[in-house]
Amino acid sequence: MSEPATETPHCKVVLAGTIAKGLLEETQEGLKKLDRKPHLVGFLASADPAARVYAEWTGKTCRENGFDFTLRELDREDLEDALLSANTNPTIDGIIVYYPIFSSRQDQYLQQIVDVSKDVEGLSHRYIFNMYQNIRFLDSHNQKKSILPCTPLAVIKILEYLRVYNTILPYGNRLHGHTVTVINRSEVVGRPLAALLANDGACVYSVDVNDVQQFHRGQGLRKRRHEVVELPGWTLENCLPLSDVVISGVPGDKYKVPLHLLREGAVCINFSSERNFSSEVKEKASIYVPAIGKVTIVVLLRNLLRIMQNRMDAESE
Ligand code: NAD
Structure with a gap:
């Protein structure tokens, strides 16, 4: 979990430890309410x-x-x-x-x-069902929030910290207007993450080793929850130039996101345990988050x- 702190004049490198600190303060408030x-x-x-x-x-x-x-x-x-x-x-x-x-x-x-x-990871069927169905509470009075899977939620907390979530917009629509590419579609991280971001209003390209899918709530966010559309023939060449946020989680040390396809000023987040972005990402990205483990x-x-x-x-x- 070592994190390089170097940045260029035009790219801010934001470390997970910095983001985790603010969230830890919130947990201290929560602890005070327990006996x-x-x-x-x-x-x-x-x-x-x-x-x-x-x-x-x-x-x-x-x-x-x-x-x-x-x-x-x-x-x-x-x-x-x-x-x-x-x-x-x-x-x-x-x-x-x-x-x-x-x-x-x-x-x-x-x-x-x-x-x-007792499921702190949020992987139980009920929680996963609520997440995909965009059901945010466990009770009819909207008092008890459903639990979200940790790593996808960590990415959301990072996007909130970076102000990619626009708090002027109503809760549930705060990513409206953003286009996000998520490179990974595993059942524990990539797919739930794409669904959560789309439920919050983003247009998401979900890329895995085989294909590309689009997750979104339709024009004007008319749909209550996201739908998934297959994009036959699409690759990163199509998605990256359109995306203002790129989130990558490919396992292994061989994989690198092709930086020449990256949109100028994109926000880049790596959740793989290896570096999916080479250090030149800082020449093009506006914000780079090299690792997320501490937030998770x-x-x-x-x-x-x-x-x-x-x-x-x-x-x-
Ligand atoms: P996984 O093996 O289940 O899934 C890997 C995904 O990456 C698959 O969707 C696969 O299709 C895709 N992929 C592989 N090669 C690709 C390529 N060349 N192009 C596009 N997509 C490709 O792995 P996982 O459990 O999702 O974990 C992925 C990484 O994230 C690992 O490095 C893991 O250690 C890390 N991880 C980090 C955290 C954290 O909090 N930091 C938590 C969980 C996992």
Whole structure:
């Protein structure tokens, strides 16, 4: 998670740590409303070194900011029982599982057995359904906000910090007029991110290794939620020149976004654990965010506070 701080006179490099700081202040306000420290438990059954780094950073951020964190390292065959037991353990407020574990559909099965009231990652079916359907609250009085998946929400918090979200516009339409390219369409990051940005009013080009899809709410944002249109024959050559925001999350160190296609003054955000933008991006971008991990962890703590609040509200009803 090392981040270069160099910038050119015409490109502002914004570091995740700076953005995380403001969000952490918000979580401190949330903590004051609780009668005890929230307890997050992380389950590490993954051989992926990135998962271990993420787990270590979660622990550090928790301890430095008034949250309890326990890391449980276990054999992947024992994970299912351990999650079922954590679901009913009243001393555990939130559960995070570090993926990939089996790198198959079994990972999705494990995601679904985490109890919805302890799912800080926002990967439970109910939360994902609400997100794709653009249903923002869990209750009919619009008091309890639904939980959003951490990494896509971290990107949104970054776009809010950068003022790409225009607060003059009504909530829910604040990306109207923006064109965003998201390079990655995984089920945990790229696809939910494209849907969230389109639900907020953007025209989004979702690019993966096979094709390009457009996510949008139609002319004048007439539709209540986004629709998806296949764009046969489209590539980055079509999308990048149109996009004022480019978000990339391609795994591996070989991939680089073709900078010659980038629109002058674009906002560029990298969420891959490798650098998807070469340093020359600063010659063309107006704002460059080289990594987002620190924001993702704070969003996780924010989600933890929210599910605790939702649970307390449910208990007092
Ligand atoms: P994944 O392997 O599930 O998905 C990769 C996606 O990238 C797929 O949609 C694939 O089609 C697309 N892709 C691959 N090569 C491409 C190419 N050449 N052109 C266009 N698209 C291409 O991976 P994932 O779980 O989404 O993770 C992606 C990256 O994001 C990893 O580096 C991971 O470590 C990182 N990540 C970061 C955070 C964070 O908070 N910083 C969180 C989750 C994942």
